[in-house]
Amino acid sequence: MAIGDPQQQQQQQQSQPLQQPQSSQGHLQQQQQQPPQGGYYYYQQPNIGQISNNNQSAFGFQSNLRSLPGGNQQMSAIQPQLPEQSMQSQFMQPMPPHGALMSNNQQQQQKRKEVYRYTAPHELYSCSWSMRPEQHSKFRIAVGSFIEEYNNKISIVQLREEQGDFLHIGTFDHPYPSTKILWIPDSKGAYPDLMATTGDYLRLWRVGGHHGASLEVMLNNNRTSDYCAPLTSSDWNETDVSLIGTSSIDTTCTIWQIETGQVVGNTARATEGTVKTQLIAHDKEVYDIAFSKLGTGREIFASVGADGSVRMFDLRHMEYSTILFEEPNRKPLLSLYP
Secondary structure (H helix, E strand, C coil): CCCCCHHHHHHHHHHCCCCCCHHHHHHHHHHHHCCCCCCCCEEECCCCCCCCCCEECCCCEEEEEEECCCCCCEEEEEEECCCHHHHHHHHHCCCCCCCCCCCHHHHHHHHCCCCCCCCCCCCEEEEEECCCCCHHHCCEEEEEECCCCCEEEEEEEEEECCCCEEEEEEEEEEECCCCEEEECCCCCCCCCCEEEEECCCEEEEEECCCCCEEEEEEECCCCCCCCCCCEEEEEECCCCCCEEEEEECCCEEEEEEEECCCCECCECCCCEEEEEEEEECCCCCEEEEEECCCCCCCCEEEEEECCCEEEEEECCEEEEEEEEEECCCCCCCCCCCC
């Protein structure tokens, strides 16, 4: 064996590329399978002359040198120099979508279900929400009693959000149970605060005062007899508040023209009503009536009855009607919602 210059052999060894021993490969795989908890972890071959055993960069990363078996080759494991809990919250947890950051109080408010209860001293049958825009009329409800006697009641209550209960505004007498209660569909406050009820007659009430309401007008389309066919339901036209439709057990529907007059200051002239049209709508009792809520809602209305049919009418062409649906077994249809 020839012995050469030791300095030349040392230069040849330094010029040869470093080769990782085969035995160290398994060691590296084992190191990679167990990364430090709390952040990203990778290996790089450092410059031995520039890395010390504790070299921290300006970005807060710390280099820890590890010796590999079989030589003086060293690998640097780069890991963030942050607490473990901080790294878990910063790197491991997904961020919520934009706008989804909410406090615990906001989340509890969204999940909360608000249920308010009003207990009347008698059984209830009908109810209606007020549409008035005034703050003192917000969350106002009228409820009607169901007492098998002539004397019945209609009560007006209002929800108090801060207290979480209902405030009783007033109660007034009503002949027989009211089959339908309607507040005037006035969301702008341009008309008097009126309420319509049906039972033996169509009645309009002016709401106000400690008694709840006062009778404004009682409308009866039968002028020749004291007998009146009970009214089963009614609907107030939302497109034209001067129109109210009623249905009756005598197979007819009646459209009333109501003259309310707009409010001027705190006064309004007395409410009046006349029959605009009356027609035989069904072969048997008519149980419900409803105006259309589309653009033509002023003229179009529909009804259902004991003959099991749904019929549509147009005030511009009252000489005929359209049967929209007939129950196959001719069972009565009780209610209608457009």
